[in-house]
Amino acid sequence: MKIIFSFFTVVLLVLLAFLGLKIANLYYLFGVIIPYAALAIFIIGFVYRVMKWASSPVPFRIPTTCGQQKSFPWIKQNKIENPSSTWGVIIRMLLEVLAFRSLFRNTKTESRDGKLSYGSDKWLWMAGLAFHWSFLVILIRHFRFFAADVPSVIHLIESLDSFLQIGVPLLYMTDIVLVAAVTFLFIRRVVIPQVNYISLIADYIPLFLILGIAISGILMRYLFKVHLVGVKNFAIGLINFNPVIPEGVGVIFYIHLFLISSLFAYFPFSKLMHAGGVFLSPTRNLANNSRMKRHVNPWDYPVKVHTYEEYEDDFREKMKNVGIPVEKE
Amino acid sequence: MATKLPKPDELSRIDYTPPKKCWMDTPAELKPGMYCWGAKAKNLNVVGFPNARDWSPAEEDWKLPKEWEGTVLEGIHDRLSKYRSFRLFMDVCVRCGACADKCHFYIGTGDPKNMPVLRAELLRSVYRKYFTVPGKLFGGLAGARELTTEVLKEWWYYFFQCTECRRCSVFCPYGIDTAEVTMMGRELLNLLGLNIDWIAGPVANCYKKGNHLGLEPHTIKSSMEFFLDDIDTLTGVKVEPTFNRKGAEILFVTPSVDLFADPGTYTAMGYLMLFHELGLDYTWSTYASEGGNFGVFTSNEMAKRLHYKIYAEAKRLGVKYIIGGECGHMWRLVNQYLDTWHGPADFMEEPVSPITGTKFENAKSTKMVHVIEFTADLIKNGKLKLDPTRNDHLNVTYHDSCNTARGMGLLDEPRYVLKNSCSNFHEMPENTIREQTFCCGSGTGLNASENMELRMRGGIPRANAVKHVHEKYGVNMLTNICAIDRATLKASMDYWVPDVSVAGVHELVGNALIMTGEKERTTDMRGEPLPGKEGDENETV
Ligand code: SF4
Ligand code: SF4
Numbered sequence: 001m002k003i004i005f006s007f008f009t010v011v012l013l014v015l016l017a018f019l020g021l022k023i024a025n026l027y028y029l030f031g032v033i034i035p036y037a038a039l040a041i042f043i044i045g046f047v048y049r050v051m052k053w054a055s056s057p058v059p060f061r062i063p064t065t066c067g068q069q070k071s072f073p074w075i076k077q078n079k080i081e082n083p084s085s086t087w088g089v090i091i092r093m094l095l096e097v098l099a100f101r102s103l104f105r106n107t108k109t110e111s112r113d114g115k116l117s118y119g120s121d122k123w124l125w126m127a128g129l130a131f132h133w134s135f136l137v138i139l140i141r142h143f144r145f146f147a148a149d150v151p152s153v154i155h156l157i158e159s160l161d162s163f164l165q166i167g168v169p170l171l172y173m174t175d176i177v178l179v180a181a182v183t184f185l186f187i188r189r190v191v192i193p194q195v196n197y198i199s200l201i202a203d204y205i206p207l208f209l210i211l212g213i214a215i216s217g218i219l220m221r222y223l224f225k226v227h228l229v230g231v232k233n234f235a236i237g238l239i240n241f242n243p244v245i246p247e248g249v250g251v252i253f254y255i256h257l258f259l260i261s262s263l264f265a266y267f268p269f270s271k272l273m274h275a276g277g278v279f280l281s282p283t284r285n286l287a288n289n290s291r292m293k294r295h296v297n298p299w300d301y302p303v304k305v306h307t308y309e310e311y312e313d314d315f316r317e318k319m320k321n322v323g324i325p326v327e328k329e
Numbered sequence: 330m331a332t333k334l335p336k337p338d339e340l341s342r343i344d345y346t347p348p349k350k351c352w353m354d355t356p357a358e359l360k361p362g363m364y365c366w367g368a369k370a371k372n373l374n375v376v377g378f379p380n381a382r383d384w385s386p387a388e389e390d391w392k393l394p395k396e397w398e399g400t401v402l403e404g405i406h407d408r409l410s411k412y413r414s415f416r417l418f419m420d421v422c423v424r425c426g427a428c429a430d431k432c433h434f435y436i437g438t439g440d441p442k443n444m445p446v447l448r449a450e451l452l453r454s455v456y457r458k459y460f461t462v463p464g465k466l467f468g469g470l471a472g473a474r475e476l477t478t479e480v481l482k483e484w485w486y487y488f489f490q491c492t493e494c495r496r497c498s499v500f501c502p503y504g505i506d507t508a509e510v511t512m513m514g515r516e517l518l519n520l521l522g523l524n525i526d527w528i529a530g531p532v533a534n535c536y537k538k539g540n541h542l543g544l545e546p547h548t549i550k551s552s553m554e555f556f557l558d559d560i561d562t563l564t565g566v567k568v569e570p571t572f573n574r575k576g577a578e579i580l581f582v583t584p585s586v587d588l589f590a591d592p593g594t595y596t597a598m599g600y601l602m603l604f605h606e607l608g609l610d611y612t613w614s615t616y617a618s619e620g621g622n623f624g625v626f627t628s629n630e631m632a633k634r635l636h637y638k639i640y641a642e643a644k645r646l647g648v649k650y651i652i653g654g655e656c657g658h659m660w661r662l663v664n665q666y667l668d669t670w671h672g673p674a675d676f677m678e679e680p681v682s683p684i685t686g687t688k689f690e691n692a693k694s695t696k697m698v699h700v701i702e703f704t705a706d707l708i709k710n711g712k713l714k715l716d717p718t719r720n721d722h723l724n725v726t727y728h729d730s731c732n733t734a735r736g737m738g739l740l741d742e743p744r745y746v747l748k749n750s751c752s753n754f755h756e757m758p759e760n761t762i763r764e765q766t767f768c769c770g771s772g773t774g775l776n777a778s779e780n781m782e783l784r785m786r787g788g789i790p791r792a793n794a795v796k797h798v799h800e801k802y803g804v805n806m807l808t809n810i811c812a813i814d815r816a817t818l819k820a821s822m823d824y825w826v827p828d829v830s831v832a833g834v835h836e837l838v839g840n841a842l843i844m845t846g847e848k849e850r851t852t853d854m855r856g857e858p859l860p861g862k863e864g865d866e867n868e869t870v
Contacts, residue, residue, distance in 0.1 A: 005470075053420070056413040061665050062736075064498045064506060066764040069738030071691050071702055074709060075745070081764070082738040084691075096502070102427075103502045107760055109430040114341045116436065116793045118760035124427060128502070195426040197347035197441050198450065200472040202463075203424050269463050274503055277421035282414045283495075283504035288738060291695045294668045299411055303630055304377070305637040306536050308645055311616050314537070315546050322547045324572045324615060 003190065006204030010212050010259075017258035021251050030254045031234070032243040038261035045268025050276045059297040061290040064283040084289045093285055097278060100129055124188070131181035134174035135210075137161060138217075141172070145235035167222070175218055182211050202271055209263050216256035224252050334362065334781045337825060341789065343439040352441060353454065353474050357483035359386055362782030363438075364486060365775065367391075368529035373522060375533035376631060380522030386485065391478075397521050398476050402459055404517045409460065414509045419456045421503050422446060428497035428507070433768050434490050437786030442487050445497035445507035451484055452514050485523055488514040490783060492772035493626075494731035499764055511773075516628045524627055528774035531623040535635050540585035540619035546572070549615050552588050556598045565848035568605040570613055573646065577612035578683060580643050583654025583700075584621040584812035587833070593815040595854045596655060596833030599842075600700065603835065606844045607684055607707070611652070617642035620659040621812060625666075626774040633670040636662060640671045643696075650680040650696040652703055655833050657772065657811035660699060661736035668695045685710040699733075701810055704838060705742040708749045714843035719853065720751035721860040723806040725837070726798050727756070728791065728818065729766035730811035740764075743810050743834050750834075750841040755802040761794040771817035784817065785824050792825035799826055807831050 020026040067078025079088045080095065095101040108121035141158055144150040162170035186207045189199050220226045230246035231253065237244040267273070279285065312319070312326055319326050348355060364386055373381035380394045394400070409416045429444040430436065441447055450472075457464030457473035464473030474480065491511040498506035518524065534543035544552070550572060557568050571577065583600070587593035604611055617638045624631035643651055653663055668674065677696040680689040687706045689698045707713050727747055733739040740763050748754055761767050770787030798804040807818055807829050819831045840853045851862045 049420075053413060053417050056410055056416045058413045059411060060669055062414065062506070062509070064495055064504055064735050064764075065738035066499055066735070067738060068740045069691065071689075071739075071742060072687070072706065072709070075705075075741050078738070096504075100502055102500055102504065103425075105500055105765075106427050107431075107500075109436055111343065111345075111436075114338075114793075115797075116790055118758075124425060128425075192426065193347050194345070194429045194441065194444060195424075197352065198424045198426060198429070198444065198446050200424065201470055202472055271421065271423045274421040274423055277417050278503045280413065280417055281421075281504040282417075283498050283506045283509075288664075290665055290668060291663070291692045291697070292690065294672045294694045297669050300669070303634045303637070305634050305641075308616050308638070308641060311537075311539060315615075318545060318547045319573075319615070322550045324546050324550065325574065 002199065002201045003204055006201050006208050009205060010208040013209075013259060013262050014212065014216075014255055017255045018251060021254050027245045027254075030258055031245055032238070034261045035238065035257060038265040042264040042267050046273070046276060049268050049273050050280070053277065053280050057298045058282050058286070059299060061286050061288070061295040062282050063286045063288045065288050069288060083287050084292070085287060089285060089287050093279065096284055100125055100132075102284075103128055123184075127181045127184045127188075130177050131185065134177040134181065137174045138172075138178060141174075145232050146239050148236060169221060169225075171222075175214065175221075179211070179214050179218070182207055182214065186211070205266070206263070206270060206272055209259060209266070213256065213259045213263065216252055216259060220250075220252050220256060224250055226250055226253050334785065334824075337785075340782070340785055343437065345439045347441045352447060352450075353469070356479040357442070357486045359482070359486055360782075361387070363780060364489060364783070365525035365527050365777045365780050368522065368524035368526045370522075372526065372529035372533040373524065376536050376634070378522065378524070378529075378627070378631075379520055382522055384522070386482075391482070391523070393478070393481075393521060397481075400520050401476060401481070401517050404520050405456060405460070405513075408513050408516065409456075412509075412513070414506065415513050417503075418449065418505045418507075418510055419453055419460075422449065422453070422505055423502075424450075425502065427500050427502065428505070431497050431500050432491075432507075433494070433496070433770055433790045434492075434783075434787045437770070437789040438490075438783075442483070443490055445491075445501075445505075448487050448491055449505070449507050449510040451480070451487055452510055455480060481518075481521075481523075484514055485518055488518065489525055489775065490787075492731070492768045492770070492775060492787065494768035494772060495735040496731065496765065496767065499735060512625075512629070515626065519627045525774065525777070527777035528623050528626045531774070532627060532631060532635070535619050535623065538618075539614075539616045539638060541621060541623060542585045542589055544585055544588065544618065546615035549585075549588060549613075549618055553597075553601075553613075556594065556601060559854070560598055560602055563850060563852065563854060564602070564844055566602075566605065566844050566846060568601050570601060570604070571611075572613050572615055574612035575646050577610055577646060578649050579609060579611040580617065580646060580648040580651045581611050581613055581654065581700075582617050582620045582639055582651060584656045584659060585619045586621075586812045586816060587654065588618075590816060592819060592830070592832055592836065592855075593812050595836040595839070596812075596815065598854055599833065599835030599837075599839030600654060602839045602842055602844060603704065603713075606842060607712075609683065612646065612648070614642045614646070620653055620656045622659060622662055623774050625658060625662060632662065632666065636667055637671060639667070639697075640674055643674070644676050649678045650692075650698065651677070652698050652700050654700050655810035655812065655835060657730035657732040657813060659732075660730075660739070661732035663695060663697050664737045667697070682706055684712050699739060699742070701739065701742045701746055701834065704835070705745050708746060713838075715749055715838070715841040716843055717750055717752045717841050718861075719840050719850065719859050720837050721753070722853075722857065723751055723837070724753045724755065724802060724804045725751050725806045725808055726754070726795065726804045727762070727834075728769070728795075728807055728809040728814060729762055729764075730809060730814055731766060731768050731772060733810060734764055734766045738764075739810075743808075746834055746838060747808060750837040753802075755798050755804055757794040757798050761790065767791040767794065769811075769814050769817045770821060772813055776813060776817045781820075785821065788817070788821035788825065791818070792821050795822065795829055796826045799829055805829055808834050808837060810834050 067081030
């Protein structure tokens, strides 16, 4: 149900773009207005969401400590997994964001004849990493459309990405990796009963959307061989706020563009915001130093307590009888 | 009253296939043996908790206050604006499922709502409905649902099937800590008087009498006298601790249950022997007679109210610093909350060991040193005479408490102390210790008797790992540094691995400790003959 719904939502988006162009000729809408609007929603929404999180304070220092604390010089502290300094935290966060450190720990619990075992399970980590990194490389590669003179870094990335030297135009590895990883992530959501059980529509939509973007992009490059100069003129026009509707780029380009716009507009409302959220996570981005340095809670307020005086009033005689010293005789 | 606990082989048959029906449309079925009795009005009234009433989870009518929905929603709103953790964790989960099989309750029950991700979704779905645009617009399609009595009951059932152990948070790529969500969930339930009595009772006791068990000052003193007699019989050494003594250098605070029930009492004896042998200038307090804090299982505010007495008593007595005993959640609170609540503790001095001169740099602001740190430093500096062979009848393993492992990182100090106090030590498998340690199954105030099936199920992963080293190396002693563990693991071992006993680390220290002027020991604290002394027993009796 959820899968079908999500799938058809994305199909509907494709149809919308197709019909909008083929029948209604809405080139300006799909080529200019929607991309601008989507980008605006993305930026404003993203910033808004992050600000919203940041507006809630961090009253307590609650890092999840995943290694030995700092205590004595002769006990080796795990400075990254249980950082006590800002540098430690920075490295911990870098590992988390760039290498998905926590996911790397993943195990699979298995029960055989009542015996439990926890084998290492790196598939999710691998697929997640492959997906995110190839997405990033593809994103960077796309900057060549936006720059009149393509910077040499982008050339470098392109040539690395296509070093297999297969096909004309050259096949990019990241295209394959991205599609494979997203497919894996989708299949795992379907076939692992537990993951299937927890999945929501909001988990399938991004997968189909990204798959749609990737497939339309690949079709454009390898099959329809869309007019590159046209695309480039169009992209440069867009970023210079001087949009031109290009000639001869075909409807597939607009479908690709519309799906990307949809992803951008959807982003701030969705779980994809984990991209911003990961940086704010108090269990990861705080040093475990609250015994060394006081952490202040901005909304701290006085509470009702039971004082020693009240306690002694309740028990004075009993205390005196057994020789426990008291304040008031 | 109590439902019959199934046999171990029956309990260990667990079905992990999730049901066909979507979890949102499956109301929780409250199974006897899996939940605790509702909090009684009299206990809630002691601390002035709202909506106190006697109620029973087993009954249809939970006597909810009027307009309870409003109270809950307002409560969510309030907490979203106070805790970044809560707001963030409501938003960023991608339901990747990495946390799913990391929870001991999921492993032990197979109930999908015990997967950390789904436990959080129980609350998240309501959050979406009332606090997010897609949830308001699209409802169920956006994973949102209304707050109904069924949902509330489901929260109650599953937020009291989470021991806030944070194991899930170790594996989550965004560090989402379902313990944090459970804490918020329990706070919300508490607004409606929906706590459990096994927590509410100790909270009331602790507030009025200074400790969970409600031990009054004279009782504390008399139970201690039993220990002193036992120590005298065992070693011939007369130990004379002081209570509420002004001008002592150090205040010692530890969980009260160690003064009361085996095997924790042996740990308490270990402390007494150690401090006596050192000639430490320290005092116990009958007012600050609890290091643990069941308040944190109700609300942050209550936790703060209960932990007040530790610094207050240190100030009144004029001590230089505090040593804290072996306890799990107490140390998460000392490490991550105490100073923030009640600091700055500038009326004390930065802790320095009077024996070794070591500065406890890592405790310079809270002024509170873990007794394991204190002892480890003594051993490292050669200040203790230990005879590990006295523990040769023990084959020891070590259970990291969730809180000291994942809320502090006290991992190698206890191992160092242990390895100097006994000769036979074996670690459990690596995915079950240190930061990946498994909960005893009964933390966060779930160590009642009416929910024994839940406890034994939640204890499966830990017990399984103990069984492994028991079979492989002949381990017969499970050590730990947590007062709740000492009580709960004992029950769990009796049920799952009956040949294994449970002890605090300082029990082993006490047994190994060679005291000045002691007579030759023939047994350990428990009266078990020491290795090589089995034959002597008849002569001495
Ligand atoms: S590991 Fe984290 S992101 Fe993944 S399902 Fe669990 S809580 Fe959500
Ligand atoms: S905190 Fe522990 S008990 Fe609670 S959901 Fe996470 S793993 Fe389970």
